[in-house]
Amino acid sequence: MKLNKKTERLIKRRAAEFKKIYETPNPEVDKIISELRAEATKRPQNMSKEEEIAYILKKADENCDHIEIRKILNVSNT
Secondary structure, eight states: OOOHHHHHHHHHHHHHHHHHHHOOOHHHHHHHHHHHHHHHSSSSSSSSSHHHHHHHHHHHHHTOOOHHHHHHHHHHOO
């Protein structure tokens, strides 16, 4: 399908606007992304969904017991 010239110009102009928005450096966002990447590399790999939830909750609260969380999750799934 061939677009008319007006539509092509509109698409190119909108694409340039979006490119500018997404490629503009934002130090706050870059800092958050770098922290998340650093945290993700420290996390154990190949966890099930329940294990991942338990890991995240345990990291948030050091007094949290991993085994108790798995029991709660298993009960709620059945």
